Amino acid sequence: MNRSVWEQPGSLAEAFWKNGAADIPIYDMHGHMGSHNAIFFARCEAPEMVAHMRRLGVRRLVFSHHYSLMGSFRNARVHEITARFPDILRMYVSINPHQPDFIAEDLAQYDRLAPLAIGFKFLPDYHKVKVTDPRYEAALNFASARRLPILVHTWGGSAFNGADVMLEAATRYPQATFFMGHSFSGDWDGAKRVAEACPNVYFELTSLPGQHTVIERLCADIGSHRLLFGTDMPWFDEYQHVGGVLSADISEDDKHNILYRNVEKLLGKDW
Amino acid sequence: MNDIMFFDAQCQIGVPMLGGDRGGRSAAELLAEMDRNGVDKALVAHGNTEAAGAVFANADLLELIQADDAAGRLTGVWTILPAQCGELPPPAELFARMAANRIGALNLFPVAHRWQACRLTVGRLLDAAAERRVPVILSPPVMDGAWRGVYDFLREFPAATVIVAKLGLWGSDRNIRPLLENFPGCYVELSEYWVPEGIADLARRYGADRLLYASGYPRFGHGSTMLSIRHSGLPLEQVRQIAGQNLERLLARAQLA
Numbered sequence: 001m002n003r004s005v006w007e008q009p010g011s012l013a014e015a016f017w018k019n020g021a022a023d024i025p026i027y028d029m030h031g032h033m034g035s036h037n038a039i040f041f042a043r044c045e046a047p048e049m050v051a052h053m054r055r056l057g058v059r060r061l062v063f064s065h066h067y068s069l070m071g072s073f074r075n076a077r078v079h080e081i082t083a084r085f086p087d088i089l090r091m092y093v094s095i096n097p098h099q100p101d102f103i104a105e106d107l108a109q110y111d112r113l114a115p116l117a118i119g120f121k122f123l124p125d126y127h128k129v130k131v132t133d134p135r136y137e138a139a140l141n142f143a144s145a146r147r148l149p150i151l152v153h154t155w156g157g158s159a160f161n162g163a164d165v166m167l168e169a170a171t172r173y174p175q176a177t178f179f180m181g182h183s184f185s186g187d188w189d190g191a192k193r194v195a196e197a198c199p200n201v202y203f204e205l206t207s208l209p210g211q212h213t214v215i216e217r218l219c220a221d222i223g224s225h226r227l228l229f230g231t232d233m234p235w236f237d238e239y240q241h242v243g244g245v246l247s248a249d250i251s252e253d254d255k256h257n258i259l260y261r262n263v264e265k266l267l268g269k270d271w
Numbered sequence: 272m273n274d275i276m277f278f279d280a281q282c283q284i285g286v287p288m289l290g291g292d293r294g295g296r297s298a299a300e301l302l303a304e305m306d307r308n309g310v311d312k313a314l315v316a317h318g319n320t321e322a323a324g325a326v327f328a329n330a331d332l333l334e335l336i337q338a339d340d341a342a343g344r345l346t347g348v349w350t351i352l353p354a355q356c357g358e359l360p361p362p363a364e365l366f367a368r369m370a371a372n373r374i375g376a377l378n379l380f381p382v383a384h385r386w387q388a389c390r391l392t393v394g395r396l397l398d399a400a401a402e403r404r405v406p407v408i409l410s411p412p413v414m415d416g417a418w419r420g421v422y423d424f425l426r427e428f429p430a431a432t433v434i435v436a437k438l439g440l441w442g443s444d445r446n447i448r449p450l451l452e453n454f455p456g457c458y459v460e461l462s463e464y465w466v467p468e469g470i471a472d473l474a475r476r477y478g479a480d481r482l483l484y485a486s487g488y489p490r491f492g493h494g495s496t497m498l499s500i501r502h503s504g505l506p507l508e509q510v511r512q513i514a515g516q517n518l519e520r521l522l523a524r525a526q527l528a
Contacts, residue, residue, distance in 0.1 A: 004309030005494060007273075013494075020502040039442035043467050052467045056502070207440060210465070210495035212293045212304075212488060235442070236465040240499040247308055247494020 005247050012255050013246040021057040024256065026242065027263040028053070030151060030181055030206045030230025031063030033081065037070075044234040050085050056238050059260070060090055060271075063233070064121035064151070068094035075106050075113060082116045090271070092121035092151055097135035107142050118271065119149035119177075124160035126153070131161055131169045144175040149266075151179040151204065156187025163190025170198035177266070179204045179228060183218060192221040202262065206230040209244025215258075216249050224254035228262055275507075277310045277497060278515035280460040281408070281436045281485035283318030284335050285328065295489030298339035305344070308493035310486070314376060314518065316348035318489070321383035321413065325350035326358055333372055346375040346522060348408060352384060353392035362399040369405075370527035376434070378408040382415050388424055401430040401456075403526040410437040411446075418446045425454050432456045432521065434483065438463045451477040458521070461496055461513070462487030470503040470513070479509035483518050 006017040015022035035044055043049055044066075053061055065081070067073030075093045082091045093106050093113060110117065120139050124131050131152060143150050152169075154161045163184050170178050183203040184191040194201055203226055208214045218227060231241045245258050284295050294300045295318060305313060315336070317328035329349045336345050349369060352358045359365055369375070377400060381388040390397075400407060407428075414420025421435060433456060438447060440463050450457045451473070461470060462485040473482055484500055486493040500513050 002306060005307055006309055006497075016498060017501060040444040041442065041466075042444075042469065042472055049467070055504075210491050212490060212492040234467055236440075237467045237469065237499050239502045240465045240495045243498030244492065244495035246498065247492055249307070 011252060012259075016056070016242060016246055020055060020239075024057070025059035025260045026057055026238075027229060027260050028058050028061045028231050028233060028238070029179060029228045029263065030204050031061040031233040032066050032069075032235065033063050033078075034066040034073075036066055039235070041234045046081050046085055046089065049234055050088055053088060053233070053238055056242060058088065058238060060263075061088060061233060062090040062092055062118060062151070064092040064094045069096065069121065069123050069126070072099075074102065075117070076109065079113050079116055086116065089116070091117050092119055093117050094121050094123075095136065095139045096123075097127055097129040097133065100135065100138075103138055107138060110142070115271065118267070119143060119151065122150060122152040122161070124153060125155055125158050128160060130159065130165050132165055132172070140169070140173050140176060144173045147175055147177065149177040149179055151181050154180045154182055154184045156184050156190060163187055163194050166201075167194050167197055170194065170201050174198075174200050176200065177202065181230070182206055183208060183227075188214075188217055188221060191218065195222040195226060202226050202228050202266070204228045204230045205245075205258065206232045206241075207236065209241040209248070211244070213249075215245060219248075219250045219254050224250065224257040225262060227258045229259050275501065275511055276515040276519075277312075277484055277493075278518045279305070279310055279313035279315075279486045279488070279493065280434060280483040280518045281316075281462055282313050282488040283316050285318040285320075285331060287319050288322035291489075293489040298335045298345060301488060302339060302344065304488060304493060308497065310493050310497070311515065312344045312346070312519075313486075314346050314348060314522070316378055316408070317350070320350050320378075321380050325352050325380075325384065333374075336373070343373065346373055348376045348378050349374050351377050351379050351393060351396060353386045354395055355392070362396045365396070366399070366403060366405065366527045375522040375525065375527075376406040376408055378410070380413045381420070382413060388414065388420065388427075390427055397428045397431055401428060401432065404432050404521075405525045405527065406432045406434050406458075406521050408434045408436050410435075411439065412437055421446075421450070425450060425457065429454055430456060432525075433458065434521075435459045436462070436485065437487070440465060442466050442469075444469070447473075448476075451481055457481070458483055458517070460485035461500070462491055465499070468504065470500060471505050474503070474505055474509055474513070479505060479512045480517055482513045484514045
């Protein structure tokens with residue numbers, strides 16, 4: 001038997017297999033926090049999430065809180081949680097288009113939330129509001145003016161955040177940087193179309209590492225220089241997702257790009 | 272891998288009716304991916320059983336395995352049907368054929384194949400399978416009522432050796448923990464169990480001997496769950512159990528002949 005992917009000398013996979021970590025930072029650009037209505041999470045609060053991520057060298061987790069996305073937990077409270085672990089946690093300001101007063105409050109206080117807040121999180125499929133709906137305009141204009149990233153939950157075929165609507169949004173707001181959460185899961189042709197049309201778009205990989213041939217296809221169609229690592233933590237195990245990247249049939253350079261290089265090019269090393 | 276033997280508890284080969292470009296059309300494709308990832312052996316089912324039916328899939332699986340697996344790394348899974356229609360031989364003969372053809376476990380697709388998974392239909396076969404400790408693979412997506420169907424089945428056949436497979440990517444603890452707690456013959460495969468630190472949590476609560484490495488190929492790849500088991504935080508002895516020893520033991524103890 002030839003050497004497996006885990007036994008290639010000097011590779012990231014070999015380092016993670018042997019040591020559980022490697023001499024690289026990992027930037028997890030898609031996280032959450034807090035309990036969930038439909039899933040039992042044994043480790044969904046900051047201390048235990050941080051402990052898990054430290055095991056394999058996650059340098060930053062950028063998260064939005066479940067309670068802010070789905071409840072009435074205010075982003076200022078999320079900031080307090082983030083501030084307890086400033087060496088690893090960063091936050092997205094959750095935007096619920098059904099709560100315009102919350103949005104106004106958050107835009108007014110954004111300078112107090114930054115720099116621990118690095119941008120916004122939209123969850124259109126769950127909120128049942130298209131990204132191009134006027135209810136998102138205030139946040140989109142704010143992000144565009146300040147060139148902030150927006151992590152948007154996207155999914156193949158969705159009327160709220162599928163490829164067509166996101167193509168329209170990313171074209172309308174070229175100064176904003178869009179992170180396409182889940183990379184339009186299942187609609188790989190749509191992802192390619194958006195990538196070709198919109199240079200201000202990056203593709204985030206939550207739920208895709210481990211799915212056979214998907215990362216390979218995204219690297220071939222879009223290029224690894226536009227892919228970002230994410231886990232939906234506390235939904236998915238960091239080792240499982242890192243393992244999905246490391247065991248994909250892609251180059252060593254691709255793996256470095258996905259796990260940290262692209263984020264450092266976008267946001268630098270000190271943020 | 273040199274230090275840990277991996278035995279995949281859930282993967283599929285065969286040509287899907289609706290196509291698909293993720294691989295696994297032949298045993299050779301599966302074996303190549305196993306080699307690339309360092310997986311030693313696999314328990315493999317036919318990937319088109321729902322559409323093509325048990326009679327075709329059981330025969331085709333044998334042909335696919337025998338065509339490419341000279342080293343005997345693959346063990347097959349056959350699909351069962353109700354006894355009354357005579358589509359499969361009686362239990363003793365079925366088990367003898369399984370032993371002769373390196374088939375190690377059974378599965379079922381009652382919704383797709385339009386029958387009721389209960390004692391009236393497969394009681395004789397599953398009582399015999401339980402007595403002989405032949406593993407039966409149950410997957411919520413193919414059972415009537417999904418998880419409800421898995422629960423009903425285990426209540427009907429509490430002595431069965433059951434591997435619960437394809438748990439779903441949304442955390443499944445609320446469904447699998449009651450099964451592990453109540454049915455000592457229940458095992459779970461981990462191809463879709465992606466819960467942070469969850470493997471160690473389950474092992475500590477229910478025993479590492481109840482958990483099985485699986486890839487879920489060709490929908491999923493082999494490597495991601497290998498790394499999460501390797502670095503689950505459990506002692507190496509338990510990692511080795513989950514990676515391959517548990518499944519090897521389950522298949523070895525089945526009395527087919």
